[in-house]
Amino acid sequence: LASKIINRLHHFLIKKFDECWAPDDQNNTLAGELSFCDNLGNVKYIGPISRLERQENPELKYDIIVVLSGPEPQRTLLESLLFKQIENTAYKVYFVRGSNIPPLYNNKHKSVEVINVLNSETLNDKIEQSNIVICRSGYTSIMDLIKLQKKAILIPTPGQTEQEYLATFHHERGTFLSYTQKDFKLTTALKAADSFEWNFPKVNMEHYKLAIENLVETKLSGKL
Numbered sequence: 001l002a003s004k005i006i007n008r009l010h011h012f013l014i015k016k017f018d019e020c021w022a023p024d025d026q027n028n029t030l031a032g033e034l035s036f037c038d039n040l041g042n043v044k045y046i047g048p049i050s051r052l053e054r055q056e057n058p059e060l061k062y063d064i065i066v067v068l069s070g071p072e073p074q075r076t077l078l079e080s081l082l083f084k085q086i087e088n089t090a091y092k093v094y095f096v097r098g099s100n101i102p103p104l105y106n107n108k109h110k111s112v113e114v115i116n117v118l119n120s121e122t123l124n125d126k127i128e129q130s131n132i133v134i135c136r137s138g139y140t141s142i143m144d145l146i147k148l149q150k151k152a153i154l155i156p157t158p159g160q161t162e163q164e165y166l167a168t169f170h171h172e173r174g175t176f177l178s179y180t181q182k183d184f185k186l187t188t189a190l191k192a193a194d195s196f197e198w199n200f201p202k203v204n205m206e207h208y209k210l211a212i213e214n215l216v217e218t219k220l221s222g223k224l
Helices: 003-016 074-086 120-128 138-149 161-173 188-194 205-219
Strands: 021-023 044-045 062-067 092-098 112-115 130-134 152-154
Touching: 003 120, 021 074, 021 130, 062 120, 074 092, 074 188, 092 205, 120 130, 120 138, 130 138, 152 161, 152 188
Parallel strands: 021 044, 062 092, 062 130, 092 112, 130 152
Antiparallel strands: none
């Protein structure tokens, strides 16, 4: 019932605009049902977007990069869970905490590099230098990973239904692996990743530029 009420409110607000841009490909969707809309004529699909850039032959420096984000206390719970499992391995890990609040642990593991936050450029470099990513299943992260065609293990934030849906959606499509937070086991996930057939969808990440050009042309011509 709440979902239906919210959807009607969204539709009411969207109809007030000339165009509503959806960052997805209508024919090869990355968001599944989350971007589907069959009764709003002003919705325009502009293709997925990402601030990251794929690099040519990057040097691999890390086995794993962990990129944490999202609300508390779930961010801290996942951080503690992952760090406890990582410190018992010999993997070389770059651990982005996603918080400036001091951690609850002391990092004494020489092969684990921990940092609070990163800017987009450095994050881009570190992801490209890593063999596999462990992160939440937010839509922005998914678009970034698909643009980089980077193997990833998704752990949706508990209770965030859109992240849970996206994680399951892309796991079933063969794009990424996904696990719930309460059931996550690092060794199990990495073993599954070794035999997983990664199937990255081919989508145009530059299509949004055409939407911007068309909007400017329409605006200048006085048609909008």
